[in-house]
Amino acid sequence: MTFPVVGMVGGGQLARMTHEAGIPLGIRFKLLSDTPQDSAAQVVSDVVIGDYRDLETLRAFARGCDVITFDHEHVPTEHLRALEADGIPVRPGPEALVHAQDKGVMRARLDALGVPCPRHRIVSDPADVAAFAAEGDGFPVVLKTVRGGYDGKGVWVVDSAAEAAEPFRAGVPVLAEEKVDFVRELAANVVRSPHGQAVAYPVVESRQVNGVCDTVIAPAPDLAESLALQAEEMALRIAKELDVVGHLAVELFQTRDGRVLVNELAMRPHNSGHWSMDGAITSQFANHVRAVLDLPLGDPRPRARWTVMANVLGGDYPDMYSAYLHCMARDPQLKIHMYGKDVKPGRKVGHVNTYGDDLDDVLERARHAAGYLRGTITE
Amino acid sequence: MTFPVVGMVGGGQLARMTHEAGIPLGIRFKLLSDTPQDSAAQVVSDVVIGDYRDLETLRAFARGCDVITFDHEHVPTEHLRALEADGIPVRPGPEALVHAQDKGVMRARLDALGVPCPRHRIVSDPADVAAFAAEGDGFPVVLKTVRGGYDGKGVWVVDSAAEAAEPFRAGVPVLAEEKVDFVRELAANVVRSPHGQAVAYPVVESRQVNGVCDTVIAPAPDLAESLALQAEEMALRIAKELDVVGHLAVELFQTRDGRVLVNELAMRPHNSGHWSMDGAITSQFANHVRAVLDLPLGDPRPRARWTVMANVLGGDYPDMYSAYLHCMARDPQLKIHMYGKDVKPGRKVGHVNTYGDDLDDVLERARHAAGYLRGTITE
Numbered sequence: 001m002t003f004p005v006v007g008m009v010g011g012g013q014l015a016r017m018t019h020e021a022g023i024p025l026g027i028r029f030k031l032l033s034d035t036p037q038d039s040a041a042q043v044v045s046d047v048v049i050g051d052y053r054d055l056e057t058l059r060a061f062a063r064g065c066d067v068i069t070f071d072h073e074h075v076p077t078e079h080l081r082a083l084e085a086d087g088i089p090v091r092p093g094p095e096a097l098v099h100a101q102d103k104g105v106m107r108a109r110l111d112a113l114g115v116p117c118p119r120h121r122i123v124s125d126p127a128d129v130a131a132f133a134a135e136g137d138g139f140p141v142v143l144k145t146v147r148g149g150y151d152g153k154g155v156w157v158v159d160s161a162a163e164a165a166e167p168f169r170a171g172v173p174v175l176a177e178e179k180v181d182f183v184r185e186l187a188a189n190v191v192r193s194p195h196g197q198a199v200a201y202p203v204v205e206s207r208q209v210n211g212v213c214d215t216v217i218a219p220a221p222d223l224a225e226s227l228a229l230q231a232e233e234m235a236l237r238i239a240k241e242l243d244v245v246g247h248l249a250v251e252l253f254q255t256r257d258g259r260v261l262v263n264e265l266a267m268r269p270h271n272s273g274h275w276s277m278d279g280a281i282t283s284q285f286a287n288h289v290r291a292v293l294d295l296p297l298g299d300p301r302p303r304a305r306w307t308v309m310a311n312v313l314g315g316d317y318p319d320m321y322s323a324y325l326h327c328m329a330r331d332p333q334l335k336i337h338m339y340g341k342d343v344k345p346g347r348k349v350g351h352v353n354t355y356g357d358d359l360d361d362v363l364e365r366a367r368h369a370a371g372y373l374r375g376t377i378t379e
Numbered sequence: 380m381t382f383p384v385v386g387m388v389g390g391g392q393l394a395r396m397t398h399e400a401g402i403p404l405g406i407r408f409k410l411l412s413d414t415p416q417d418s419a420a421q422v423v424s425d426v427v428i429g430d431y432r433d434l435e436t437l438r439a440f441a442r443g444c445d446v447i448t449f450d451h452e453h454v455p456t457e458h459l460r461a462l463e464a465d466g467i468p469v470r471p472g473p474e475a476l477v478h479a480q481d482k483g484v485m486r487a488r489l490d491a492l493g494v495p496c497p498r499h500r501i502v503s504d505p506a507d508v509a510a511f512a513a514e515g516d517g518f519p520v521v522l523k524t525v526r527g528g529y530d531g532k533g534v535w536v537v538d539s540a541a542e543a544a545e546p547f548r549a550g551v552p553v554l555a556e557e558k559v560d561f562v563r564e565l566a567a568n569v570v571r572s573p574h575g576q577a578v579a580y581p582v583v584e585s586r587q588v589n590g591v592c593d594t595v596i597a598p599a600p601d602l603a604e605s606l607a608l609q610a611e612e613m614a615l616r617i618a619k620e621l622d623v624v625g626h627l628a629v630e631l632f633q634t635r636d637g638r639v640l641v642n643e644l645a646m647r648p649h650n651s652g653h654w655s656m657d658g659a660i661t662s663q664f665a666n667h668v669r670a671v672l673d674l675p676l677g678d679p680r681p682r683a684r685w686t687v688m689a690n691v692l693g694g695d696y697p698d699m700y701s702a703y704l705h706c707m708a709r710d711p712q713l714k715i716h717m718y719g720k721d722v723k724p725g726r727k728v729g730h731v732n733t734y735g736d737d738l739d740d741v742l743e744r745a746r747h748a749a750g751y752l753r754g755t756i757t758e
Contacts, residue, residue: 002700003700019402019422020402023395023396023398023399024714026700026718026719028421029422042407043423044424045421045422045423047424281711282712295703295704296703297711298707298711298713321382321405324404329675332661332675332678333660333661333677335403336403336404337403338404338405339405350405
């Protein structure tokens, strides 16, 4: 056995940070990227430029890889089955990944497992949305295309049947869900290996602004231990039942009446786990690599009392580098993670991590740095 | 100002780990490497294959770089001056770097600064070595070629003039030094930026086996605070007086009579600082990048009570990867850093870091992992 080749499909920031985490392991990392300018393509040695939607491109890329894993969930399921038929391990495999690709499949499976979810069903047109609303507490209702949505895209909150026309225009099945009365969003991150070892990171609180993750606090403050345990066990059970290999993020609603409901699943390193790069003994990226290689997993426990991750979004100023001077001088413990992306307003171009014993201080430092880099804070 | 390009000369493991540390900063990293198989060339996107001893190769490489820095100290001084004349910042600069290249120049400068060193002088032949011995406590005497030695190479310990012929054969000036009666070796690591900001890492103990660094303990156990402070101040003063930019490692002898004497200087990230990758708030590699870019430096303080680094040397078994299974399963907190090098007996191919509150435990875990990877421990 020699050092294996991990093939990563997709050149985004998750691939970039997975490469960073793989370097110390001495493994070979091969990237399939849309363009040479993609986030990960800028920092990886062995890059193939090509379209993951093309099966022959994928097949050619996979030759010489010991395992294939993903920066995103958009590779067609039938392509993944073809790679498996070629004898290439695909992790997570297509039968697991479909639950992160198709929200209809995901909801049906979680229902079958008895995992608590928001009330939901597939709807066929605006009149059917009105019927779904009437079956429960009425409007508002959340509508989601079952495939293709992320960061608030492909998601609508509608107050009437008249507002519900838009989601049906794409011709993709539409899932209706109750608008959950939640007090906050949580995420349970777990990593599972092919032979079934699994580790759970502490449950985190994820704060959204305009449908995009703004801040993550690890661990989630003031979370009852019983609820934390329930969320961790739920994530571990989903990972096992769905045969997930690699990182699984379970996004959760904490309801006003003290329950946790599953919002979304992601089967790859996830924004809600970025805190682990500086805040955990083993980062989500390092553990994802270990999992897909079927190596023993690393300790997921936190290294600090509190760790806060704040996403850096693009603002009006294209030059974020010059903001480093102030941010680094102000906070010598600040951890900046930039993705090599062009700045566009609202685009996730990086994140910062801070950690320490005092949550207010740790939060303030993360928010200040993210705001200063974006240009919304100027002192 | 946009994200800068750091040009790294040399494709060894220090370049590899500097790239790893630079990824989160979003900078561009360009590598000049001897071969595509070199440690860093395996993991960097933008690689030029060429010979750093050829000025035109260096010049072509430097075009488009915002700053040049180094994996090693072997680039000829006159080449560095030529790059500076071309307007490319070279960090550390040639006037600083010569002190890490030429042990004769280094000793003369440290003498002028009043920095305590072992008794020493340049010697011309074996008879002169005998004279040098007679001027002090006699044999043994340490002989070093002033250029080109590392890890015990280019260093001889001789017990008589008759044994002293070998070092003179290369035609390079030879430095004679007293064999210091030391109780242990220490290292003071500091990083300095062009505008003069500097940070000091805690002084570490470095344990050698057969002239090669085996283990580093951070901080050095049972080191009197006054001596630690003296060593840190000495390193900061040397960095300032020699106008070092980037990382400076000052290797020290702690003598039986309670003094610290300078053994060697290295002006690049250094083996004695590898512990900082997992044990300090900011690693030596991250701070080296920040320094050469004249960014504010990161906090060098330790994150754990004790951190131990153990070098992984090549043994009789070429396949280290299969040893990961046992090492990772035994110690989920273990940090492995492999360099992508072919295993050859005695060659440094990686290191491991461990940290925690109990030094005996931390030492045992590091030694076990390094020994198991090498193949000298089999259970």
